[in-house]
Amino acid sequence: MQVPYLANRKSYEDAAELMTLFGADAGYEAAARADRSLDQGNHIHFCHWRQIERLIVLLAYNQPLGTIH
Template sequence: MPYLSNRKSYEDAAELMSLFGDNAGYEAAARADRSRDLGNHIRFCHWRQIERLIVLLTHEGAMGTIH
């Protein structure tokens, strides 16, 4: 499960999903790649986290343990 350090992570994921629809994960990956190419490892990790969060948010069923 992705770790969310703050609400900004969710807001970024929701914004990409709103703007790019089914391609939101690809956009997050592209942003991560650009950050890596610029040497910004913090933004790289942020966008990779967003990419994983988008996958989780678009999954139809419950994931993980249900209590």
């Protein structure tokens, strides 16, 4: 899995908030927000919510990812 790029702390805070509010469905909510942004022609928010969707998958994974030293 490619690690998502985080431009700032707000990305993590948005992901954590969705995980708190929606639990296991947080990724679906992020995808829905991305789709709404795209429908509105807001490509910046579309990219933001797609990255949040990827980050939620990463944060929800219980095993270490990548190289373990």
